[in-house]
Amino acid sequence: MTKYILRRILMMIPVMMGVTLVVFTLLYITPGDPVDALLGDEATPEAAEQLREELGLNGGYFTRYFTYVGNLLKGDLGICYSTKQPVMDRIASAFPNTMKLAGLSLAIAVITGMLMGTISAIKQNSIFDHVAMFFAMVGNAMPNFWQGLLLMLVFALNWRLLPASGFTTWRHMILPAITMGTSSAAALARMTRSSMLEVIRQDYIDTARAKGQSELRVTIDHALKNALIPVVTTIGMQLGRQLGGAVLTESIFAVPGLGRLMVDAIRARNYPVVQSGVLVIALVFSVVNLLVDILYAYIDPRIGARYE
Amino acid sequence: MRKLLSRGIALMLVMVMVLALAACGGGNDTPDQGNQPSNNTPSPGGSDSTEPDGEKVSSKDTMIVAIDREPASMDPAGNTVSMKRLMENAIYDTLLKFDSELTPTAALAESWEQLDDLTWQFNLREGVLFHNGEEMKASDVVYSFKRLEDHATSAPNVAKLDLDALEAKDDYTVILKTTEPYAFLEALLCNQGMSIVNENVVSAAGENYGREPIGTGPFKFVSWAAGDNIVIERNDDYWGDVALLKTITFRIITEAASRTIDLESGGVDMNLLVSATDADRIDSSPDTQLFRNTTTNIRYIAFNTQKDVFKDKLVRQAFYHATDVDIIREVVYTSNYSAPAISPVGPGLPGRNENLEPYTYDIEKAKQLLADAGYPNGVEVEFMYLANSQNNMLAEMLMDMWKDAGITLVLKPTESATLTSALNAGEHEMCSAGTSFQLVDPGDGLYRFFHTDNMNASTSRSKLSNPDIDALLDQIIVTTDAEKRNQMVKDVQVLIHEEAPFIYLAHPMGLVGASSNLRGFNTVVTSMYDFNYVYFVE
Numbered sequence A: 001m002t003k004y005i006l007r008r009i010l011m012m013i014p015v016m017m018g019v020t021l022v023v024f025t026l027l028y029i030t031p032g033d034p035v036d037a038l039l040g041d042e043a044t045p046e047a048a049e050q051l052r053e054e055l056g057l058n059g060g061y062f063t064r065y066f067t068y069v070g071n072l073l074k075g076d077l078g079i080c081y082s083t084k085q086p087v088m089d090r091i092a093s094a095f096p097n098t099m100k101l102a103g104l105s106l107a108i109a110v111i112t113g114m115l116m117g118t119i120s121a122i123k124q125n126s127i128f129d130h131v132a133m134f135f136a137m138v139g140n141a142m143p144n145f146w147q148g149l150l151l152m153l154v155f156a157l158n159w160r161l162l163p164a165s166g167f168t169t170w171r172h173m174i175l176p177a178i179t180m181g182t183s184s185a186a187a188l189a190r191m192t193r194s195s196m197l198e199v200i201r202q203d204y205i206d207t208a209r210a211k212g213q214s215e216l217r218v219t220i221d222h223a224l225k226n227a228l229i230p231v232v233t234t235i236g237m238q239l240g241r242q243l244g245g246a247v248l249t250e251s252i253f254a255v256p257g258l259g260r261l262m263v264d265a266i267r268a269r270n271y272p273v274v275q276s277g278v279l280v281i282a283l284v285f286s287v288v289n290l291l292v293d294i295l296y297a298y299i300d301p302r303i304g305a306r307y308e
Numbered sequence B: 001m002r003k004l005l006s007r008g009i010a011l012m013l014v015m016v017m018v019l020a021l022a023a024c025g026g027g028n029d030t031p032d033q034g035n036q037p038s039n040n041t042p043s044p045g046g047s048d049s050t051e052p053d054g055e056k057v058s059s060k061d062t063m064i065v066a067i068d069r070e071p072a073s074m075d076p077a078g079n080t081v082s083m084k085r086l087m088e089n090a091i092y093d094t095l096l097k098f099d100s101e102l103t104p105t106a107a108l109a110e111s112w113e114q115l116d117d118l119t120w121q122f123n124l125r126e127g128v129l130f131h132n133g134e135e136m137k138a139s140d141v142v143y144s145f146k147r148l149e150d151h152a153t154s155a156p157n158v159a160k161l162d163l164d165a166l167e168a169k170d171d172y173t174v175i176l177k178t179t180e181p182y183a184f185l186e187a188l189l190c191n192q193g194m195s196i197v198n199e200n201v202v203s204a205a206g207e208n209y210g211r212e213p214i215g216t217g218p219f220k221f222v223s224w225a226a227g228d229n230i231v232i233e234r235n236d237d238y239w240g241d242v243a244l245l246k247t248i249t250f251r252i253i254t255e256a257a258s259r260t261i262d263l264e265s266g267g268v269d270m271n272l273l274v275s276a277t278d279a280d281r282i283d284s285s286p287d288t289q290l291f292r293n294t295t296t297n298i299r300y301i302a303f304n305t306q307k308d309v310f311k312d313k314l315v316r317q318a319f320y321h322a323t324d325v326d327i328i329r330e331v332v333y334t335s336n337y338s339a340p341a342i343s344p345v346g347p348g349l350p351g352r353n354e355n356l357e358p359y360t361y362d363i364e365k366a367k368q369l370l371a372d373a374g375y376p377n378g379v380e381v382e383f384m385y386l387a388n389s390q391n392n393m394l395a396e397m398l399m400d401m402w403k404d405a406g407i408t409l410v411l412k413p414t415e416s417a418t419l420t421s422a423l424n425a426g427e428h429e430m431c432s433a434g435t436s437f438q439l440v441d442p443g444d445g446l447y448r449f450f451h452t453d454n455m456n457a458s459t460s461r462s463k464l465s466n467p468d469i470d471a472l473l474d475q476i477i478v479t480t481d482a483e484k485r486n487q488m489v490k491d492v493q494v495l496i497h498e499e500a501p502f503i504y505l506a507h508p509m510g511l512v513g514a515s516s517n518l519r520g521f522n523t524v525v526t527s528m529y530d531f532n533y534v535y536f537v538e
Helices: A002-029 A034-039 A045-055 A061-073 A087-122 A127-141 A144-158 A170-199 A203-210 A215-252 A258-267 A271-299 A301-307 B002-028 B082-091 B138-150 B185-190 B199-211 B256-264 B276-284 B313-321 B325-332 B363-372 B389-403 B416-424 B442-450 B467-478 B482-499
Strands: B062-067 B096-098 B104-106 B109-114 B119-124 B167-170 B173-177 B219-225 B229-234 B247-252 B288-293 B298-303 B379-386 B407-414 B430-435 B502-508 B510-515
Touching: A002 A061, A002 A271, A034 A045, A034 B416, A087 A127, A087 A170, A087 A215, A087 A258, A087 A271, A127 A170, A144 A170, A144 A215, A144 B256, A170 A215, A203 A215, A215 A258, A215 A271, A258 A271, A271 A301, B062 B256, B082 B219, B082 B229, B082 B247, B096 B185, B104 B109, B104 B185, B119 B138, B138 B167, B138 B173, B138 B199, B256 B276, B256 B510, B276 B288, B276 B510, B298 B313, B313 B363, B313 B482, B325 B389, B325 B502, B379 B389, B379 B416, B389 B407, B389 B430, B407 B416, B416 B430, B442 B467, B442 B482, B467 B482
Parallel strands: B062 B247, B379 B407, B379 B430
Antiparallel strands: B096 B104, B109 B119, B119 B173, B167 B173, B219 B229, B229 B247, B288 B510, B298 B430, B298 B502
């Protein structure tokens, strides 16, 4: 198992290298010039040239890419074009907010999604099942942006229960976390339900009942545990979705997170910030994938045996 | 495993309960809890806490202001972004300052005189303190201006100054020379880009300076939470009128709809950028009030006069005649929140020419002009614009309107950075744009828009080059007599009007929303709002 984990960690290196190449190339071929964004309304060609020189934007594709990767290997993410701060500082201030938000919304998604999915499966075709699956469909289909504004109108404006935007106290986190968690909850509810439905028809469930075990124990110990593999996979995938969805949610709720930082950076062609932001997200995603794979081994010992 | 799972479920249930409690628990709290003023601060209105009209001054002395984007820095040498300039206006002072009539008046310079065509003497106010306690001296002024040349973003501001001749005659006297007679020197010195910084502080802070600015202004910089907020507080040692509010927090809320909801729900006290679609709502609600600000902003369509199709002014005039500007203003910029435009010089500005003959909406005339220019069968052009809902609407209206005159419009909605680069490189045939006059003075604005020297600058979207217009603009920028200059500004507008480099669509108003108990806020043409006199009533 340890060997397997080590191998997987080593495999992340080429993946990260690939990410740097793809992101760098995409930014390189995207039209638009950071210099124009930086100079604002009063740009003259002379000023643009002066600034291009300052930022080192005059080199060719390979020169710039290798400079970037070289610095990266030394642990230097570069300097933000607009604020002149180290990119590391900008990411370090934004990343924890995004992780808090993603973590909280995933928690909401896992709790409500799995609960709804499990009950729907054991009470298949009941009113609860129909209502839950209807909400799962709506939750999946509803655009983040629209849902966020709706929640804001209801909870912040009409009922004055929660602040509309910002990210200073835990009360500020509730609305954005619900906004981000809804679609994941919906996906998890559907996945849990279908996976559970498959499992509860298995013979060993009847056996468990025949042994006289309580229905709750049958559901949780025998059914849910065996239905978990696809659910855990979905949870892992959803975290990626959370990080992507953060871009919109963070803008609506004015959360100073990585998503908003990156959108602003892309708009201004602030290359160092975009490159590092994508790299961090890719890294998180890889690590989560690895964790999911490791979890498989714990949930299903047969998979664990294959890792050896 | 069984134990583990039952524990897991217990944990889940606890979390559900916590979340449920969280949702109900906050019922009695106001969203801006934690920002209430302490009771022992004196009321902002001074000892007399009742206004003449019977309103009682509130003890609330903090204000939260929503802004749309985070400034990169608060270094005056940085770029020109309005929200950045607004905060710089609170933290720094300039040598001169516009009064409400747009006349430059004394600020850090107590008095000033023009010694000859090129030389000016500024006598500084004595005893003005920077926020770190050091006194502001003439050497700081010299340093503040000289350093601007080293930054690409600010070098254009000092292009007309003879920086080698700039000197501190003594601690409180600055001698400034321009490279040629320069009519807009006083206006320039009112601009936040010419704010006075402290030499010692800037040199010591290096690249970090913009994030920990120190000025002489009515408010001191306190803190900056990246991406979230910027806090400033009252400078009790200010040389001018000391502000009534104790602290102001600028919160960065990028979405216009979120800013509106935050204002309505009391999360912020002021929204500096209300979108025209939300303005009616803010205006009519009993909890909020709307301020309409006439600015120098102008929305227009620019023809690139360097492209073959638009080289002939007849074609440009034909396009103008084919455009129903009134209906565009009504639909796209809303009649209530914009003024009709016929020249870049908006209503209320010095030198506005009221006698220009408008290009009437006349399809037949447009067709005739196109035929005269050699396009009897119509013409196809590309229209580049920033892709947003307002511009999309504009583009569709134009496409439809112009069809009747035989003009086929190819729409090119473009993302912001790509658009700016394309426009700066002059790749467009036609584009939509919006600008304000940097120095407020229309003479300077027209010079930047239409003089051949500025053809490649980002202000010149039409890349117009006309010797008669150049000659007049050259005179304008060296004429220091305001009355004479304003007459020339009127004259040059006639020439520009004839050339039709732009179709003027509207002068949109600056819209500011505030909670209904806010008082003492005044709009200004520059949009550099003064927060010194703002206070709240019960």
